[in-house]
Amino acid sequence: MGACILAACSKSFLNIAPGGALSPSILANETGVQGLLIGAYSILDGEGGNNGGWGSAASNWTYGGVQADDAYKGSTPSDQSDIVGIESWNTPTTDGYPSQKWDEYYDGVYRANEVLRVLPLAKDIPAAEAAEITAEVRFLRGFFHFELKRVFNNVPYLDEKVTDTSGPVTVTNISGSGYVNIWPQIEADFIAAMAGLPATQSAVGRANKYAAEALLAKVYMTELKYDAAKPLLADLIANGETSDGLKYKLINYGSNFNPAQNHVGDAEAVFTIQTSVNDGSGNSQNAGIGISNGNYGDALNFPYGAGPGACCGFNNPSQNLANAYKTDANGLPLLDDSYSTGNNVSDPTTPYTGTLDPRIDWVMGRKGIPYLDWGPHPGDSWIRDPANDGHFNPKKNVYAESQKGTLSSVESFWANVEEVANNINYIRFADVLLWAAEVDIKGSVPNPAEALSYVNMVRARAADKTGWVYGGGAAYSAATATYAITTPADNYKIGLYPDGAFDNLTYAMTAIMFERRLELAMEGQRFFDLVRWGVAATVLNKYASIEKNVIPFYNGVSFTPGKSEYQPIPQDQIDGLGVTGTSYLKQNPGY
C-alpha cells in the first residue's frame, strides 16, 4: 500500500521514460554519429532494415541472374513464387520481391541521411572527420539510389531534407508528363564521395576514394557515358588501391569467392559488401528471418537435400550458361552462339565432351566435378526438381566443408548453415578492366589494342592452371581456393585473343560482352549489362526459345521491350496517397 500511495500521489505517475532504447540526445556525439554511419553500412547487404529478404539480396541474384540467362529460379515451381514473375519478365505489380528491394534500399537512403541530420548536432567532431563522414554517407546514399535506379528506373531521389511526411509531398517520381531523372544526383553523390574520401581506410569495409571512383564509373557505364568513364577507369587501373591499401590486381579466380580470402587483403576487391557469421546477429532470439549479417540474401542458393547447406536448391545455373563455356580449338568462346547447338554440357545422357573454359567449374556445381571440398558433385540428387531446375548448383556463394561452422553460421535460426560469411563482390578489378575494354571500343576514341590487352588480362588469369579445378580426389585448400594440381576436372582449354582481333570493333564488342558473361556469371550482373547494352529483348527472347527445350518454364514466356527492363514500382507504393489524395508515384511503362 505504501508504495502505491507514493506512486499515486507522485506527479510523475503517468510519465514513464522509455526503457531499453536510445534517445536522440544520447547519439549527438562522435560515437553516436559513427554508430549511425555503421547502421547505414549495415543495409548494404540488403538485410536488417525495412522489409529485407531474399528479394533484396545484395547479390541481385534474382534481378541480375534469374531474370537474365544466368540461372533458373530453382526449387519447386511454386516455392518463392514471387520470383516467377521476375523470371518470366512479367512481374505483377503486387509482387513481394521488388517491394523488398524498394523498402530495404530506401531504408539505406534514410539511414544515410540520418547521419547527415545528426552530424551537425554533435559538437565533438573535428571538421576533417565530419567531412570524411559526409563523404562516406554520400557514397552510401549514391549506392542505394543507384541500385534502386537500375532495378526500378523511375525512382525519386531523397536527400537529408526529407524528414517528415505530413507536409506537402516533395518526393515524387513524376516530372511534368514524364518521370524525374535522378542520374545527376547519383553522379553528384559519387563525385563528392570521391573528393572527400581517403585512398586507404581505417577499416577495410569502409568505402575509399577508389571505390567511389569505380561506382561513378559504373554509373557512367550504365548511362553509356563512355567518355566520362574513360579517365576514371584509367586512373583506377593505374593507381587504384583497396581500402586496406593494396594495389588493384587480379588474384586467383576462385579466391574471389572464398570466404577465407575475400574479407581483407583481397587485391581484386574494388568494392565489397562485407558479411559475418556467428557474431550474435543470427540468433532466433533477437533476429527474425533475414535479420543477420551473414549473406542471408543468398541463403536459398545452396544444393538441395543431402548437399552442402541442406536447403533449398535455388538459383540453378542455366543450361545455356553452362554451354556458353564451350571453347573452340583456340580456347576461345563460341561468339556466334553456336554453343547452343550440339550436346549440352553435363547432359545426363549425352554430355558434351569438347573443350571448356575452366571458369565454368568455379561458377557452377555440375555432376562429377569437385564441389570445393565437398567431393564430386553427385548430379541430380542435389537438384530439387531436375525437370524444372536443370542440373547445376550455384557455387560462388558457397563455402567449403572445412569452413563449416566457422565461416558458416551455427547460430540457431532457420537454415543456419546457409548463412555464410562469403562477401559480395560488388565491383572487382576484372569488372573494371572489362569496362575499360568496352570504353576503348565504344568511346569516341577507340583503342582496340588496349581493349584487347584488358580482355586478355582477364583471360590470362583464367588460363592460369594453378587456379583450375582438378579431379581425381585432388586436395582442395580452403585457405587459398586452389586444388593440388593433378588431372584437370574436365577438358579445359582457354586461349587469348590474338593481336589485332579487336580491330573489327563489332567483333570486339561481341567478345567483350561474352567475356563479361563468362567472367562475371552468377554475380548478379548479367541482366543489368543486357539492359544497358539495349539487347535484353533480343538476347532473352532467343534464350527462352532455346531453353524451353530443356525447361518447360520457358514455354510461352517473353520479354516485352519497353517494359520488362525494369521492375514495376510496388503497388502499395503507388496506392499510398499524397495530401491531395492522389498518388505521388507513377507506375513504370507497361505495367
Place this chain on the structure above:
Amino acid sequence: MKQKNGRLAARMCAVLFLIFISGTLLAQKKVTGTVTAAKSNQPVSFASVTVKGTSIATSTDAAGAFTITVPAGKTVLTVTSVGFADLDVTIGSGPVNVVLTETTSTLNEIVVTGYTAQRKKDITGSVAVVNVNNLKQVPSGTTESLLQGQASGVTVINSGSPGEGSNIRIRGITSLGSASPYVVIDGVAGSLHDLDVNDIESIQVLKDAGSTAIYGILGSNGVIVVTTKKGKGKTVLNYDAYIGTQRPLSGNPFHLANTPQYAQALWDMQTYSGIDNSKRIAAFGQGASQTGPMIPTYLQPLTFAGQADPDLTTYNINSDQITKANQTGTNWWGEIFQPALIQSHTLSGSAGGEKSSYFYSINYFDQEGTLINTYLKRYTARMNTVFNVKNNVRIGENAFIFYKDNPRITNQNEGNAISMVYRIPPIIPVYDVEGNYAGTKSFTINNADNPVAMQKRTANNKGNDWQVNGNVFAEVDLFKHLTLRTSFGGTFDNYYYYYFSYTGYENAEGNTNANGFTEGAGYNSQWLWTNTANYSNTFGKHSLKVLIGTEARKVYDRSLSGNRTTYFSTDPSFWTLNDGTPSTQSNSGGAPYQLTSSSVFGKVDYAYNDKYLLAATVRNDGVSVFYPGHQYGTFPSFTAGWRISREDFMKNISWLTDLKLRGGWGKAGSYSNTPTTNAYTLYASTAGQSYYPITGSGTASTAGFFPSQLGNQNTTWETDIQTDAGIDASLFKGKLDFSFDWYQKKISGLLFQNRSVLDAFIPVAQPYINGGNIQNTGFDFSATYHATINHDFHLDITGNISHYKSLVSSLPFGYKYLDQYSSGSSRIGAFTRSQAGQPVGEFFGYQVVGLFQNNADITKSPDQSSLSPGVGAFKYKDANGDGKVTTDDRTWIGNPNPDFTYGLNISANYKSFDFSVFFYGSQGNKVVNYIKYWTDFPEVFEGNVTTTAINNSARIVNSAGQPASVNDPTAQVANPGAKTPVFNTTSTSSGPSTSGAFNSYYIEDGSYLRCKSLIIGYTLPTTTLKRFGIDKFRVYVQCANLFTITKYTGLDPELQGSDLNNNSNFGIDFGNYPANQKNYNIGVNVSF
C-alpha cells in the same frame, strides 16, 4: 498536468483518509434479523429491508443478517430480494427471522455491474447475465471459451488446442488491434483464461457504452464482470469432478491421397507439364519405357533403390539415410492424433456466519491434447474470506493461485505438426530402417517435416507458469447510507521455460543445422488500487444512488532468455546453457513493458416510483501510453429506462409481468495496441539490424545504431461511441423473459500504426496515430422460458442470437486500403483488406469464373496475360470491366463476419433425472480454406494431394484425345466441369493464374451448427444419502461436440485468428487444431 495530478492525488488521499477515520455514528434503536430462503434454507445476502412507510432501508450481508433502525410507531418491515416474492413482516420482540419464498422471475436478481450492484429490473444499460450453470456444461480448461453461445452480443471462437486462447468479441470487432474485453474479477482486473469455472458465482457482460463508460479506457471492447463465490450459511463441502476421453477426428479427415494416388498425381502433373519421361521425378521411375509411376521399395538420398533391396550397410544418418517406402501410405493424422484423457477435480469448502465467511477451493485440471505432447495441466487454489470486524466494517480478500504447464503448438500456422500432416508425402514412413525418424531427405523432394518427430521432440521441453491474482479490501458503512470501500489487488505472473531444438537430420531442408537450447524466464505484474464511496437512499418515491471513485493502475512486464547451440549430446540432462558451445551464445532481454493509469469516476442512478429510471456515469482517465497533454480523456454516458408495465394503463394486462423500454448513449475509450513508448523518437542497436562487419572480420561485427521509431506526442484515445435501445420483458409471471437490444457502435480515432504518405521513404517504425473509423450496428436477442409441466417435470429453454454488421467507415490519411497479412502464412499474399465501405477483415482477391478450357478460350476471354494464364488455369473475372484482367481486378470475395451466431440451451428435470443439451451455431460467415494451397496444387512442394483435388482437377488432352502438355497448342480440358486447375509445374502453374495468388477458389461457407454438449444426470435420493452425511450426490454422463452440421470441407469451420490480438484477420484455415472433437465424460457433484 501538474495540477491535474495534484487534484487526483488529493482525492485519492482524501478517500483513504475517510476510510481510516470511520466511526460508529449509528442510531440507538436497532432491530436485527436474518433472511433465509425457503427452498434451500440458505441465507439471502443483499436482500433489501425497508421500514414500511418510510425511506429507511438496509440490505443483508453475506450471512443474510441485517440491522435496521426503526422509528417509533413503525412495526412492519418489507423484505425484497432478487428471485423471491416480496414479504412484509411484523416486528416482534427479539431478532426478526424472515423466510423468503423463491419466484421464477429473475427481475429482482441483483446483478453486479460497474463498481456497483443493481436489481436486474433497474438496469438501464445493456447487460447480459450469464447462466453459470449453463456455462459449466462444456468441458474446457479455459473459461473464456465457455462464453460461446451463452450471452447475446458475445462472439467467441475457440480451438481444440488445450489451453489455447479464444477470439472474444463483444458486439463485433471494435479495433483492428486487440478486441478483447476487459475482465474484472471481484473488482480487480483479471483473466478468465485460467479461472476455475467452479469458483464463479456470477458473470455479467457489459455491452453498451452506457454500462462500460464507467470503465473508461478499458471499456471500449466491452467488460466482463465476474464475481467469485463467497461463504454463506452452514459449512458446505463440494466435490465436482469429471473424467473422460476426447476422440480425435477419425480416419483420414483431410481426405489425403494414399501413396499410389499421390504418385499418380505427380506423374500426371509431369505429363501435363510436358516433362519427358527421362526427366521425371526419379523416385517414381524415369526413362522412356515408363508408362506410369513405379512405387519404390526403398528411399535413399543419393540413389533410388527402386524395387531392389539396397545395401543396408551403407546406412549413414547424415549422408545416406535409408528408408523403407510406405507403399500404401502413412496415415500421418492417426500418427499424431490419438484419443486423450481429460479430467477435472474441484474440492471446495465454504461457510459464512455473523463474524466471517470463507470460500476455499482447489482444482486439478488435466487435459491431454489429442495431438501428442500437447496438454494443459493446472493446479489452482482460491481463498476468499470476509471478516465483519464491526457491524459496519468489513475486511476481506480474494486470492487465486495457480501453477500450470501447458505445452502447445503454434496453432493456425503452416509450420506446425498439423500442417505437416498434409504437407508430407504419404510414401514416407514414420521411422527409417534403423528406427530413426524418416523424412523428406530420403525422398529428395518436398520439404515438410515429419510431424511425429516434431511433436515427440518436444517431450522434454518445459514451460511453467505461476500466477497469483486477487485483492484485499475494506468496506465501511458510514452515516447509514454511505459505504466506503478500498481495494488493492492485481496479478503477478511468473513464468519459466526451456526448449531444445534438434538437428532435423531426416529433413530435406536444414538437416545439418546445429542443435540449440534456449532457456528463459520473465514476469508480468499489474496492480490496481480502487477507492469508492457509495451513497444510496430513497426519499418517498425517489430513489437515488451515487458512486464516486478513484483508481490507479500500474503494469510492469520483463523477460530474458539465453541460447547456445552445437550441443555434443542431446541428452536432456545436458540441457543447461553452460553445456552449449560458448561462442554461439546469445541472450536477449527486451525493453520492459510499463504502463500506468489513474482515474476518477462517478455514477448516479435515479429512479422515480420504480417506473422512470435514469443513470449517468462519467470517468476521467489518464494513461502513460500517451504524451502529457494527451493523456487524459473523459468518458460520459447517459441511460434511461421506462418500466411501462408499471403505468396504470398497463396494469390490466395480466400476462405481462414486466416491460421495460430503455436506451442509452455513452462513450468509452481504448489505447488498443499502442506501444507504451509511442510518444518517443528512439534509436536502437541490434546486431542483425545495425551492426556491420566493417573490419572485414567475417566472424565479428561492429556495433551501429539505427533510428528505430518515430514518436508522436499528439496520439490519444480511440473513442467508442455507442447508442443502444432495448426492451426487457417478462411474461406469464416470469415464465418467459426476453431481452432485445439494437445498437450502433462507432469507433473513431482508431489507433493505427501510421503509414506516412511516403512510408517506404521514412522507414522508421511509425508511431500509432488516430485515424480511421469503424462502425458496427447490430442486435442482440435473448429469451428464457421456464416451464413446470408438472410437479416432477421442469423445463428451461434459453436461447440467444447475436448479429453485428461491421463497416470500416474511413481509414486514416494516406491509406487507400490496409492489407492485413496473417501470421499463419502469407505465401500467396494478404487474404484480407480493410477499406472504407467494407466490413473489417473482408477477403480480397481474384474472383474465379472457371478454368480456361483451351487456347481459344484464353484468346477470347478478357486479356489475362499479365497473370500468366494457361489451359486448365483459373479464368478470373474482369471485375473492373476494362477488358483485361490484372492485379486491379482483385475484388471482395467473402466476408468472415457471420450474419449471426446463436446459442440454445435446453434443460429438463424429471424426478431425479436431469437432461441438458446445448447447441451453438454460426451462420453466414465465409472462411478461407488455405489448406487447399498445399493439397490442391501438387506443384506446391510436391506435398500430398487430396482425393477431392485429384477427382476434380482438369485433365488435359491434345487434338488426338491423348493426355498432353498444357503447352501443346491443341491442349484442351477433357473434363469441362473441373474446378481444380490442371496439375502442372510450368510457369503458368505457380503464377497468379493458379497457385500463385489468392482467389475465390479458397472461399467456402463456414456456417455451422454444433451440439456442444449433451448431458444426462441422476441425483441420488436424499434419504439414502443422509445416512452417509452426504447432502447431494449427482452423477452424469456427457458427450461434448456430439455433432457439427456444416458444408465446410476442412476439419472444422470454427477458425480462430492465427494471432488472437489481430482482429482484422480471422476465418482462415491454416490447419487448425479442430474444436469439434467428440468428448465423452462421466462426472459427479457431491455436497457434504
